[in-house]
Amino acid sequence: MQVKEEKPDAGTAAERPRNQTEVFAVHGADPEVLAYAMAKYSRSALSMKESLREISSQRAEQFLNTFYFQYGHRSIADLAHLAFAIERLSLLAAIVLVDEQRWDGQERSTRYQNFRTSGWYLPDFASDTASETEFKAGIDSLFAAYHEVAEGVAESLKRTVAKPEEMKPEAYERTLKARAFDVARYLLPLATNTSLGQIVNARTLETQVSRLLSSPFAEIRELGEKLRVAASGAAWNVRAEEMAGVQHEIRKLDVELGDRTSALLMREVKVAPTLVKYAAPNEYEIRTRAELRQAVAELMSGEAIDAAPVVDLVEADPSLEVELATTLLYGACHYPYRQIQKRVAALDEVRRNEIIALGVRHRGRHDELLREFSAGQALKFDILMDIGGFRDMHRHRKCTQIMQSFTSLHGFDVPEGLAEAGLEARYSEAMTAAHAAYEKLAAGPVPEAAERAQYLLPLGTRNRSLFKMDFAEALYISELRSAPQGHFSYRRVAWEMYKAVEVRHPALARYFRVTDVNEPVDLLKR
Incomplete structure (x- = not known):
């Protein structure tokens, strides 16, 4: 044309x-x-x-x-910017959905809403009724513990935190309840339903749909198809009923004019019928991910996972080639970056380049490179934190983030406030049981057993992710996320990021305006 x-x-x-x-x-x-x-x-x-x-x-x-x-x-x-509401999807699917570097949106908050009544996603177990029964029992157990901890911590806070005279009772109750939910959220399974809204451009939507359709999770593949259909079909019009009423009134006065206004006011609007119609599973990503999993399994050959701190500021890679190969393998396993880096650096140049070549072997004409190829940033933080805290850190899109898959291998975190409420033993019991159920289901012989089992993992489960960034982003995250009103989980991570920079670059640490997370916090001013 x-x-x-x-x-x-x-x-x-x-x-x-x-x-x-x-x-x-x-x-x-x-x-x-x-x-x-x-x-x-x-x-x-x-x-x-x-x-x-x-x-x-x-x-x-x-x-x-x-x-x-x-x-x-x-x-x-x-x-072309498009607005979508995505409702009643699992927390696991939401994490995958929003994993876009060009993304704007908001999700339901675990701080201000009780998720016990949200419902949860049930994977398709087909004829495996025994696994389905065990899965349901695990979910019910976690929600019971969530309710018990939320109620118990709230009551404990009421006993220990006095209400100031100038503070309204409803504000006092709301603040303490938010703190209790901050603690209880660690018990929410990844199957828990949430809802979110997103505003993305059509290019991001196309790549998002393609990525979702390429997922090993059935729910996420279905979600990708629903997004594609929503973009191609008629959008929901917030003014539809009002317009229909106006059109009806016009038609009563003048039939011909009413028909003309109907064509204008009541027409269907399709937000992106052309731009997403060819979105399909990305064979480049599917095949490459599988080959990288095999490559890292061969390289590490069953080596035990090294112990690692919450935040590890990794030293500079010996070369760009070492960084690329290490990062490609990092997202395909559960090892720390430093441990993989050591093995990759010891390889000869030919073998190292073979790993990098895996990342582009199946790339099609219009495929963007995998995110792992975003390399060269000065600061690389290998972070091991609870999944709930990661969901908050996940919002920082100016840095490159590489997630590892969810697992029980790294154990779980214990939130603040449990010991004071006398609930630490109850919490640990629930978390341990959930991890044991996950491991049993993940070892099943049926297809997608490992994926279905991950829905049982609670948000308190520790998981590893790599954050690559420049100095300005490290300063921004450390300052913002260490603030007193933040969640205690990511406050600790932000503080450790700052401390790591202080050790490595002491002359630059003076420019960070961070809040010492070891100082007491007035809960009523959060």
């Missing part, structure tokens, strides 16, 4: 007034139509208003089919 070039009249150009910049917001255009109109700035002299008046959904689809799919102009999709 050719885009007609509109050229200004050379004879009148000099007579045009200058310095008349116009700025206006645009409302009411379908996302793909708006993306086409914005793309036309590079191909036409028409103004935005002129472009939007002449563009139809059909013309936008024709344009996108040509320039987006045939010519690979994927930047056009950056111009």
